[in-house]
Amino acid sequence: GNSVTQMEGPVTLSEEAFLTINCTYTATGYPSLFWYVQYPGEGLQLLLKATKADDKGSNKGFEATYRKETTSFHLEKGSVQVSDSAVYFCALIDAGNNRKLIWGLGTSLAVNP
């Protein structure tokens, strides 16, 4: 079945450090891939997405590239800020599976000043 495996947290970084949160997936067909972010006390927000192989999603300095050969969608940011402290979720939609979202377990990020 479809699944998403996400790097376990918590991740703690200093401000301006480089961030990578790994995400790999298994899916039949050609899923769309997403990163969602949940800031403390808030709802889920779409951070970025990619709908086909080699697409790069980007937003707020974050990037992730859809790598079909390695079935990965790693999230990166070159210089994190304290305001990036949140929980990050990797997810996929398999068009053939009633369009349900399949979620990773989430990675908590804490950025210290």
Added chain:
Amino acid sequence: SAVISQKPSRDICQRGTSLTIQCQVDSQVTMMFWYRQQPGQSLTLIATANQGSEATYESGFVIDKFPISRPNLTFSTLTVSNMSPEDSSIYLCSGILNTEAFFGQGTRLTVV
């Protein structure tokens, strides 16, 4: 894009009572979903709300406990019935539009 208004945002309820959560979408969305999120954990899908037919429930969730309505393409409700403290959680609705999922702000439920 789509905006989903979910209410109530939070509630404290007595055990044995029921709470109905509403979600209103500003666009017509074919698929709507209801999730539960325990603190510090990922989302667990409760059910898919189908317009014009009964909801489709995931393993471990039943209609008698979580009845769902979906009268049209912009609205859905989830009722948490006969609540117990174990039902304390955040409940989220979601709609999918053009391969992107949008979420309500969530309902933080505490059962005492």
